[in-house]
Structure formats: C-alpha cells, structure tokens
Amino acid sequence: MAGSVLATSLPSFAQPGDASAPTGAKNQAKQPAQKSKTKEAEEDELFRTREVRESQEAEARERQGEVREIDEKPLEEMSLEEAKEAGFIFGDQAEEESRSAAIFLAATAGLLVHGAGHWYVDEPTTALYLLVAEGVSVGLMGSAFLWRWLSDDSPASQVYAGPALYAGLGLFGLSYILDVIGTAQNSQIGIAENTRRARGISVAADYRYLGLEELSAGSLQLLSAGTTVDFGTFYFGGRTDQEISLETSVYGATLGGRPWQGPFTHDYVFAEVDGEWLNFGGIGGFRRLSGQVRAGVSFELGHWVSQLRRVAIGASIGYGRHWYAFPIPSGPELKHAIEVSYIPVETFLHFNLTERLNARLAYEYRQGDFLQTARPGLGMASLEFLYRSTNRLDLVLRGRLSGGFSLSGGLRLWLWE
Secondary structure, three states: OHHHHHHHHHHHHOOOOOOOOOHHHHHHHHHHHHHHHHHHHHHHHHHHHHHHHHHHHHHHHHHOOOOOOOOOOOHHHOOHHHHHHOOOOOOOHHHHHHHHHHHHHHHOHHHOOOOHHHHHOOOHHHHHHHHHHHHHHHHHHHHHHHHHHHOOOOHHHHHHHHHHHHHHHHHHHHHHHHHHHHHHHHOOOOOOOOOOOOOEEEEEEEEEEEEOOOOOOOEEEEEEEEEEEEOOOEEEEEEEEEEOOOOEEEEEEEEEEEEEEOOOOOOEEEEEEEEEEEEEOOOOOEEEEEEEEEEEEEEEHHHOOHHHOOOEEEEEEEEEEEEEEEEOOOOOOEEEEEEEEEOOEEEEEEEEOOOOEEEEEEEEEOOOOHHHHOOOOOOEEEEEEEEEOOOOEEEEEEEEEOOOEEEEEEEEEEEEO
16 A cells, blocks of 8 residues: 555656656646737737727718718719719609609799799799799789789880889799709709809900891891900990991990909899990981990809709899980981980899800890880890800800890900909
8 A cells, every 4th residue: 555655656756857757747837828829819809809890880980971081072062973973872763753753844834833843842942932933023014014004005104114024024034944943953964063254354256147127138247346354343344346338336335343242253233334326327327325324133042042053143223315316308417316215124044054054044125225126115035155165265155036136156255364
C-alpha cells in the first residue's frame, strides 16, 4: 500500500523538461494564450456589431431623407431627370394619367368654368382663385355693355365702357390660360425658368408685314429698328418703323422707371411716358403726334400658387392723346384738325415653353395703332415667341390680330446684361 502511494506521487515532482511529464502541465502553460485569443475574438465581434448597427442607422436615415450629398443641388434647382436620379419620387403612372385627364378638362370644360383642371387634381384653393378671376372678368364685360346701353352708346360712355371691356376680356383669357398652364406644370410637362430679360442694353431689328383692308394697297411692309437701355430702376429707348417704299415712317421714344422691385426678376411696379410721330404718305396722308402715360404692375404667380411659379402676369392702364394734321384740299399744306383722347389698357402673361423659348401673350387697346385705326372699337391680341439663341442674341417672332393682322420677325442683340 505504501509503495503504491509513493509511485503515484512521483509525477508531481517531475520537471517540465522531463519527457515523462503528463498533459495537465502543458494545458496549464497554454491557458494564458487561449484567454488572449478569446479576448481578441470578443473585441472583433464588438466592432463588427457596432459597424452593422451604424450601417443600419445610416440606411434608415437615408430612407427618411435626412442624409444629402454635400454637392447635391436643392430640389428647386434640379431638372426632372436630375431629381429622379437623386431618388426623388414623383408619383406612379396612375397619378400621371389623372393629371393628363386634368389638363384635358382644363382645356375644355375650363373654358366655361375656370379652375376645373386644378379642382380635378384636388387643388381647390387655386381653383377658387381662378374662378373668382373669371367672375370679375365677366362682371367687367357685363358692366361695360350695360353702361353703353344705359347711356345710349354716347361718346361719354366710352370713358368707362372701353377700358372695362378690354380689361375684362384680358382677365378672362389670362385666368383660362393659367388653369391650363398650372395643371400642365404639375404633370411634369416642365415649365422651365423664365428667361425673358428685363435688364440690360439691347439693339433690335425686324421686318413687319401688316395686312389691313382699309389701307389703299391692302398692306404695309415695314423695317423696324430700336434700342433699349434698362438699368432696372430706370430705363429708356427709341425706335423707328420705315415703310419699304419710304412713304410712311414712325419715330418713337419711351422713358420709364420701376419705383418698386420684388425678389424675382419680373416683380415690379412701373410707370412710363411714351411719345410717337407718324408721317403717313399713302392716300389720305396725314401726320400725327401722340403721347401717353401709363402705370402698371408685373409679378410672378409663384408667390401665391406654387404650381404657377415662373409664370409672370401683369397689367397696365394710362391716358393717351393724338393730335392729327390733315392736308388742305386747295394746297399741299397741312393744318391741325382734330384731337383724340383714349385710355390704353393691357393685360399680359409670359412663361417658358422650353429652357430657351419664351412665350408672351397679351391683350391690349391702344387707339391709333395701324390695326386699330380703322376699327377703333376692337382690342388687339398678340403672341410673341422669344428664343434665346445665345447668351447675347434673341430671335423674336410676333403676331398681332385686330382689325387686320401683322407678322414680324427679327433679332435682338444684348450688349450688356
């Protein structure tokens, strides 16, 4: 018994270098290294867990729109393609089809009930604005006809009836067009930034064809030239029209200012004085000196209706007077014959059809214009396309319709902007 105890206790005194030492001693030597490896593995797992958590949080913030690239442009400055590439969603196909139906409704039923397109796409506030504008325009036109009827169509009745009729017609057309434009803009058809210039120094030249039955030859062909110097708060310009046969010539000058200007290019109040000298050498030739003063306002609709941003509208009214001199039957001399007063009225709107093409629609009355001389009771509708060919050159095409029609096309060169 004693021998067996001694035998079993001998290994506990064995030296580490002894080949007969058991595995227990080796395990004791390996324990510190295993603890070190376990600690490193735990730290690696902790870092991986942290990275996964941060990645998940970043993805969640991106989905919520909280993260933007440093060099990403604001949404209002992006094109439609850039916004889609940046991840902005503009609605599904069903919404686009609904908007297309709204455009059709605005263009058809909206002719009778202005704002129908905006009402269809659930924009009742804008629809109400347009409907009220239609009501005011109908009221102005109705009051004009009623005033003339009550006063037996006397010359005095024209002091109110004429301007009220033209202003009503202009407002009616503007509210209808704005319904169509605003509905189309929300459908991402894309109304670009308004590129019509309102500041700078320009020179212009164009050709104008005028067709009017009351003219002896039935038409006039005019070459026109002009210049404008516009510093923003103050502007002036001059112009001339010369008939190709040199029998008729027109010279004019304009001086004006903008006492108030808003945050956008086309936000301003303006007042101006205009003078003109006409020498008509055709059959029944005469000379005419004209002068008028007028005041008006222009503003961009985006201040009140977001879907009509970049669309500018305006109106003006004033007072004008003509002094005519007709030939004396017994000789070549001219004598002062008559004076005529009138109230010039204009409503207008302009916006971009593409990034470079701007369209301007206007309805005005300015007695004494060639197109309104023969039939002074008519207003005059005009449509002008202005294409920005380069940063310095604009191409202009203009059409006007009243007692006759006129077409003109030309160039406008900007020397400074």
